[in-house]
Amino acid sequence: MNTKRLTQLETKDLAHPKGAVVKADAAPRQTGATASEALDQLLGAFEDYRHANDERLAELEKKSQADTVVEDKLRRMDEALDKQMARVNELALKARRPEKAGAAAEGLKRQSADGGFASTEHKAAFERYVRQGQEHDLRQLEVKALSVGSDADGGYLVPEETEAAILMRLANVSPIRAIAGNRQITANTFKKPFSRSGLASGWVGETATRTQTASPDLAELAFPTMELYAMPAATQTLLDDAAINVDEWIAQEVEAAFAEKEGAAFISGDGVNEPKGFLSYTQVDEDSWAWGNIGTLNTGANGAFAASSPGDALIDLVYALKAGFRQNGRFVFNRSSQAALRKLKDGQGNYLWQPPVTPGAPASLMSFPVTEAEDMPDIGSGTTPIAFGDFARGYLVVDRLGVRILRDPYSNKPYVLFYTTKRVGGGVQDFDAIKLLKFAA
Structure with missing residues (x-):
């Protein structure tokens, strides 16, 4: 069995030498720099996982007891799969996020189109409050807007x-x-x-008398x-x-x-x-x-x-x-339950749990999406x-x-x-x- 992919996943956290400083916005050193590459890694890792689990099941049939080495290998593979799933989801989420500058420009455009000068004014006053503590303009705006439950003691909207x-x-x-x-x-x-009881209804002819229906229990x-x-x-x-x-x-x-x-x-x-x-x-x-x-x-x-x-x-x-x-x-x-479900098969030997088919999609269990x-x-x-x-x-x-x-x-x-x-x-x-x-x- 080819364990190269799993080895990469299990050791990816050791990519940085001891004492190295890693910037938060630096490009990831892990395998799979894009969502598609990370997904390919995940699919390959799951294929290796299936082979390892098949080996475990074969041992169970022969000896009624699985080899502890195989069990430990599956546990490590489960952890690696979970990390790679998180990596795929993270990259897919980043890919969906709009550019900050473009989003801000689009927001201002919508405000202008809707006559949202008050919203722009509120935003500017709020920024002065956060940065400098100037609350006079923000208080005046919220009094003008009749904002309830929002004052100097309770904070500003x-x-x-x-x-x-x-x-x-x-x-x-x-x-x-x-x-x-x-x-x-x-x-x-x-x-x-x-x-609670549902609305009463029934079939009736075109000219037949309509009897009064029972009142619903609300x-x-x-x-x-x-x-x-x-x-x-x-x-x-x-x-x-x-x-x-x-x-x-x-x-x-x-x-x-x-x-x-x-x-x-x-x-x-x-x-x-x-x-x-x-x-x-x-x-x-x-x-x-x-x-x-x-x-x-x-x-x-x-x-x-x-x-x-x-x-x-x-x-x-x-x-x-x-x-x-x-x-x-x-x-x-x-995640713990997911590790147990990954090992289950149907009557035809197909695994019930399957990895996502596209970046950003969820894993599936019996063809239904999974939320972890x-x-x-x-x-x-x-x-x-x-x-x-x-x-x-x-x-x-x-x-x-x-x-x-x-x-x-x-x-x-x-x-x-x-x-x-x-x-x-x-x-x-x-x-x-x-x-x-x-x-x-």
Whole structure:
């Protein structure tokens, strides 16, 4: 077996000599400098992985026990594949990002076409506030616009372009936000009515009498927004540098903090001062499913896949979803679960997990796209580490319009802190659109 590709991937982090200084914007030293090259590396590495796993399965058939050397090789290959997948996604994401100068020029063009002088004025006043602490112009603009909940104590609203940049970055890096439904609101709570019984209907002749239909049983879902904050810091020297794009810097700084907290909350948040994650709702066996609960299917073995035909549990999970949801279905699990799923085959010997076919595309499991979310639980006794569903229909992310920033040059001298807050909520909006695989007998 040719292990050259895997060796390259496993040793790529050693490319720089000890003590060397690597610039953040320097060209990567890893193999695969472009998304296409990185994808070719990934496909080749997966081919080697398949050969190694076939060797493991052959050992199991002969001795009922796999060679520990082969098991260790597979573990290292899994780590290398995960790193290369991340590399492919990173390069594809960079390729999709617009040029900063072009994006800024296009934004100004749109503002001019829409008569957006106020937006340009707000942007200029906001930049003076961030760089120099001059808040008079910004306060006057927000008083004129009757902005509520935004004052000298609570901070100032960022320009629309900055808010859009923050939300766009979050959609790129926050796994559940990227696949969930989204609503933007101006109130603190989004309320959505739904019918428990459905609307009564029936067939009728052209001239036949129309009998009165039964009234639907209506209920209401409420999605309150909670405050999420980050506090990036900068030196005054950095802020005085005219080459620094303030909007881009703020979006970059809060991206990681917001995405990390959102990612965990959308999956397992308890709904107290944070969104309610889809794993926090009551879980019931699919045979006794009712609205308000998340349906589960068992693997047939406690803390593991069944020894015989392990992929059957995944097939059952897919077809537990109604056809209307299934056509937009996708799997969600973490990297540890993905390592276990890579080893599974169908009855014809084909691997159920497949790498992406184009740069920027997700990997697939049984032809359905995969979203890797590290906040999903690991495989264990009674856990539900694998979700499948139409998340755009099943889970709703609610953003309250307005991101606020409070400039604080006093608390941690010589640094200037920027207390940045946004309000976000989330919860299941259709309990029939998400199903979970439970590792239980």
